[in-house]
Amino acid sequence: MSAPTPLKRRKGGMTPIEPFVSTTNACKMCKPLGACLAFLGIEGCVPFLHGSQGCATYMRRYVISHFREPVDIASSSLGEKQAIHGGGPNLKLGLLNVMKKYGATCIGVATTCLTETIGDDVSMLLHEFRKEFGDLPLPALVHVSTPSYGGTQAEGYQAALRAVVDQLAGSEAATSQVNVLPNFVSCEDLRHLADVFDHFGLDAALLPDYSERLDGGAQEDYVKIMPGGTPVARIRTMGGARATIELGRTLDPAKSAGGLLAERFGVPLHSLGLPIGLRETDAFFDTLCTLAGRPTPRRYELARGRLVDAYVDGHKYLSGKTAVVYGEEDLVVGLCAFLAEIGITPVIAASGGESGRLSCAVKAVTDGLLRQEPEVREGVDFYEIAARARELKPDLVIGNSKGYRVLAKELGIPMLRVGFPIHDRFGAQRVQHLCYAGTQALYDSIVNTVIDKKQTDSDVGYGYI
Amino acid sequence: MKPAIFEQRSKQIVQKREGDEFSIACNRDSLAGAVSQRACVFCGSRVVLYPIADALHLVHGPIGCAAYTWDIRGALSSGPELHRLSFSTDLREKDVIFGGEKKLEAALLELIAQHKPNAAFVYSTCIVGIIGDDVGAICKKVSAATGIPVIPVQSEGFKGNKRAGYEAACRAMMQLVGTGDTSGISPLSINILGDFNLAGEIWIIKEYYERMGIEVVATITGDGRVGDLARCHGAALNVVQCSGATMDLAKMMQEKFGVPVIRASYFGIEDMSKALYDVARHFQDKDPGIMARTAALVKEELSVLLPRLAELRKDLEGKKAAVYVGGAFKAFSLVKCFRHLGMKVVVVGSQTGTEEDYKELAAITDEGTIIVDDSNPLELARFVKDLDVDIFVGGVKERPIAYKLGVGFCDHNHERKEALEGFVGMINFAEEVHRTVMSPVWRFTPRRRGSLQPVTALDAAACASTVSPEPAKEAAS
Ligand code: SF4
Numbered sequence: 015m016s017a018p019t020p021l022k023r024r025k026g027g028m029t030p031i032e033p034f035v036s037t038t039n040a041c042k043m044c045k046p047l048g049a050c051l052a053f054l055g056i057e058g059c060v061p062f063l064h065g066s067q068g069c070a071t072y073m074r075r076y077v078i079s080h081f082r083e084p085v086d087i088a089s090s091s092l093g094e095k096q097a098i099h100g101g102g103p104n105l106k107l108g109l110l111n112v113m114k115k116y117g118a119t120c121i122g123v124a125t126t127c128l129t130e131t132i133g134d135d136v137s138m139l140l141h142e143f144r145k146e147f148g149d150l151p152l153p154a155l156v157h158v159s160t161p162s163y164g165g166t167q168a169e170g171y172q173a174a175l176r177a178v179v180d181q182l183a184g185s186e187a188a189t190s191q192v193n194v195l196p197n198f199v200s201c202e203d204l205r206h207l208a209d210v211f212d213h214f215g216l217d218a219a220l221l222p223d224y225s226e227r228l229d230g231g232a233q234e235d236y237v238k239i240m241p242g243g244t245p246v247a248r249i250r251t252m253g254g255a256r257a258t259i260e261l262g263r264t265l266d267p268a269k270s271a272g273g274l275l276a277e278r279f280g281v282p283l284h285s286l287g288l289p290i291g292l293r294e295t296d297a298f299f300d301t302l303c304t305l306a307g308r309p310t311p312r313r314y315e316l317a318r319g320r321l322v323d324a325y326v327d328g329h330k331y332l333s334g335k336t337a338v339v340y341g342e343e344d345l346v347v348g349l350c351a352f353l354a355e356i357g358i359t360p361v362i363a364a365s366g367g368e369s370g371r372l373s374c375a376v377k378a379v380t381d382g383l384l385r386q387e388p389e390v391r392e393g394v395d396f397y398e399i400a401a402r403a404r405e406l407k408p409d410l411v412i413g414n415s416k417g418y419r420v421l422a423k424e425l426g427i428p429m430l431r432v433g434f435p436i437h438d439r440f441g442a443q444r445v446q447h448l449c450y451a452g453t454q455a456l457y458d459s460i461v462n463t464v465i466d467k468k469q470t471d472s473d474v475g476y477g478y479i
Numbered sequence: 480m481k482p483a484i485f486e487q488r489s490k491q492i493v494q495k496r497e498g499d500e501f502s503i504a505c506n507r508d509s510l511a512g513a514v515s516q517r518a519c520v521f522c523g524s525r526v527v528l529y530p531i532a533d534a535l536h537l538v539h540g541p542i543g544c545a546a547y548t549w550d551i552r553g554a555l556s557s558g559p560e561l562h563r564l565s566f567s568t569d570l571r572e573k574d575v576i577f578g579g580e581k582k583l584e585a586a587l588l589e590l591i592a593q594h595k596p597n598a599a600f601v602y603s604t605c606i607v608g609i610i611g612d613d614v615g616a617i618c619k620k621v622s623a624a625t626g627i628p629v630i631p632v633q634s635e636g637f638k639g640n641k642r643a644g645y646e647a648a649c650r651a652m653m654q655l656v657g658t659g660d661t662s663g664i665s666p667l668s669i670n671i672l673g674d675f676n677l678a679g680e681i682w683i684i685k686e687y688y689e690r691m692g693i694e695v696v697a698t699i700t701g702d703g704r705v706g707d708l709a710r711c712h713g714a715a716l717n718v719v720q721c722s723g724a725t726m727d728l729a730k731m732m733q734e735k736f737g738v739p740v741i742r743a744s745y746f747g748i749e750d751m752s753k754a755l756y757d758v759a760r761h762f763q764d765k766d767p768g769i770m771a772r773t774a775a776l777v778k779e780e781l782s783v784l785l786p787r788l789a790e791l792r793k794d795l796e797g798k799k800a801a802v803y804v805g806g807a808f809k810a811f812s813l814v815k816c817f818r819h820l821g822m823k824v825v826v827v828g829s830q831t832g833t834e835e836d837y838k839e840l841a842a843i844t845d846e847g848t849i850i851v852d853d854s855n856p857l858e859l860a861r862f863v864k865d866l867d868v869d870i871f872v873g874g875v876k877e878r879p880i881a882y883k884l885g886v887g888f889c890d891h892n893h894e895r896k897e898a899l900e901g902f903v904g905m906i907n908f909a910e911e912v913h914r915t916v917m918s919p920v921w922r923f924t925p926r927r928r929g930s931l932q933p934v935t936a937l938d939a940a941a942c943a944s945t946v947s948p949e950p951a952k953e954a955a956s
């Protein structure tokens with residue numbers, strides 16, 4: 015592991031004081047949570063945490079509060095005995111139970127801090143399991159090592175995707191499929207991406223795709239595993255795809271699924287930023303045009319036109335405003351790209367993640383548009399973000415719910431909720447962020463947030479603003 | 480009906496039959512691979528201690544354990560709000576290899592200097608138990624250096640279930656109890672134990688006791704303070720709320736300081752009244768007027784509550800409920816509450832009930848009621864559907880199951896934002912039940928497809944005829 019960036023407390027401007035050892039109000043979650051989310055995007059897949067019960071229950075609760083859908087995360091439920099003697103027997107018993115009772119066609123095993131520390135060799139245990147129970151119809155078994163002391167949920171998400179591709183994809187015959195690795199985006203974003211590829215006539219294999227499992231319809235019966243998700247068969251053929259599009263500017267191909275597909279199977283990799291804002295979306299659509307060999311469908315040309323028109327119509331409400339932006343690194347980069355376009359300076363761009371790539375990525379997407387460079391903070395907690403925000407007095411808070419009380423409420427500034435988790439608003443699964451449509455939705459929300467503040471703060475009772 | 484989906488769990492699900500000897504298997508480790516609704520030891524400790532608002536709560540471990548418990552429950556404070564911040568040592572790989580003691584010490588020192596708490600609790604999580612940090616020694620050292628109590632909580636997640644966490648929390652609090660000055664405490668005084676002041680509930684209860692003429696020394700732990708805990712052994716009585724979370728503390732205080740204990744539940748009409756009367760009875764020798772004052776209080780509260788309840792009951796009569804909560808005592812109260820609404824509890828269970836608890840549940844429920852220990856989503860869903868319930872009462876993890884299947888829901892867990900305790904809480908509860916059960920939305924869900932009526936077809940002529948033609952003329956003539 016690379017040495018963690020020392021956390022600097024700053025007081026009175028930019029003078030760094032004593033590095034802080036503890037974390038107060040974390041702006042991150044733990045690695046296995048990300049892995050579970052990725053596994054939930056595979057058809058028939060049950061995420062399985064190898065560790066003690068508490069972690070699984072906490073993560074379920076966390077995910078459920080965002081998506082408002084049933085989320086099952088199994089656990090090997092290690093107790094004291096197993097923690098000392100090894101969790102192998104519990105892991106196997108747990109896998110059998112999940113197979114039998116859930117009818118899982120895929121099980122994604124993620125380790126936790128406990129099992130990493132006691133040194134369980136999950137790869138070997140799964141090998142034994144396959145041998146011992148080879149007579150049964152076994153599900154696809156995937157495992158990923160996710161000690162949370164080695165990264166955040168974002169790394170866990172990417173590690174799980176890489177593990178899935180590593181362990182399932184084969185060098186099948188060439189297909190017309192385009193692998194799409196969309197990053198951790200909302201269910202609505204996933205649906206929109208699927209539409210976009212459809213309209214381009216491209217055969218997209220979206221991985222993961224939890225859009226149906228985590229935002230599905232009402233059911234008559236309890237469905238053990240909600241329908242939807244990337245079929246395992248589609249993952250198996252990823253090695254023969256004509257291209258991979260991987261979204262996220264801070265991803266390292268050496269650790270990403272797209273990188274592995276390129277390395278092992280020679281699938282050409284198109285690394286792009288999350289398509290948020292005009293330019294990142296243009297870049298995304300350009301890539302699609304090239305792949306599809308056709309121009310952007312008219313409906314998206316129109317959407318783009320409306321977006322530029324809206325940028326103009328609303329510019330005066332926003333020009334010169336400042337914002338604090340935080341969350342997963344790739345999302346922060348996307349938001350900065352967008353904010354820079356509409357005249358809002360992201361004075362603080364922060365993340366609990368520590369990829370080491372955030373600064374460079376933010377600079378790349380904001381260069382030439384901002385008069386003041388954003389202060390980029392990696393590996394920070396909300397305590398630090400708030401301390402800095404108190405000094406910089408931004409006009410807007412943009413990020414997940416966790417910043418509400420300690421930032422927005424504390425500083426008395428309006429907040430726009432994006433990303434994950436959104437625990438204090440309705441419809442988190444359907445928040446749009448991506449492409450022209452998502453950017454339009456974000457843009458309208460931001461303008462309205464600013465107007466709402468102006469209207470509420472004024473005694474006049476403006477009916478036109 | 481015995482829908483044991485996992486054979487190994489069949490003894491943890493029992494249907495009440497009149498005349499049968501009741502027995503249920505419980506307090507087992509959760510089954511590997513079943514998605515248990517249970518949490519861990521750490522969760523139990525955190526729940527109990529976290530409302531102590533002027534203490535520093537430092538989670539020693541990797542980030543997740545602290546992140547997922549950051550301000551998740553609405554335990555309110557009338558003063559400091561240090562408990563609503565999330566502190567973690569955020570252990571990294573090198574700490575796991577070389578040990579986390581140094582980091583823990585530095586973290587404690589800097590956080591204490593920064594926030595000036597009146598005490599600090601240090602929670603051990605799973606890997607701390609494995610890497611073998613001597614948390615106790617660090618706490619002692621920091622306590623000596625800072626002059627405040629720094630108390631280790633032995634809450635390694637894997638060392639049992641939530642109940643073990645309650646015990647660890649009680650042992651931790653016991654280190655504070657008895658260290659403060661008890662002078663000036665009224666002979667008519669109590670501690671309220673086992674209430675976490677969700678949605679301000681402890682303020683409601685405290686006000687009742689004060690109206691009865693009783694001094695509340697410490698609220699444990701809702702709206703809790705370190706100083707109150709230190710002197711709470713001076714109270715004349717410990718009143719322990721149902722959940723059992725703080726029962727161990729009461730027992731320890733009884734042993735060490737001779738403070739007597741009574742149990743109480745503040746949910747529902749009978750249990751709420753009984754709690755007040757029991758306390759009054761305890762003090763009637765010292766204050767002969769207290770029984771009458773209590774009776775007057777109950778009467779006054781009921782005069783508001785009963786008429787409203789009668790109104791709501793009209794709609795709810797005959798509807799069916801499923802109850803699945805953390806502790807069994809809450810389940811008792813809920814069974815009684817539903818009776819007041821004319822509703823039937825057809826399935827009831829808990830995460831951590833004991834055999835005794837379940838026997839008592841069996842005694843107060845109706846024939847045929849299913850009683851279940853440590854359930855899971857598959858089972859719960861099966862009950863909801865097969866028993867055709869109208870409302871599910873549970874925690875946030877059960878809500879989506881209920882909603883997905885088209886069943887009403889009431890959040891009776893620690894995340895609730897409505898006060899459900901006290902007489903006023905009974906009204907809130909009844910109203911919440913009414914709101915969810917009586918909503919028209921269920922008719923559109925697949926489960927109730929049969930009852931969906933299409934809208935009446937648009938009939939322009941019929942609508943037009945209701946407008947009187949040219950009223951102006953009529954008026955003129
Ligand atoms: S132990 Fe690790 S995996 Fe479990 S909740 Fe804590 S940080 Fe996450």
Ligand code: SF4
Nearest residue numbers: 068069519544605636
């Ligand atoms: S690591 Fe242990 S203490 Fe932390 S949430 Fe998981 S089970 Fe609980």
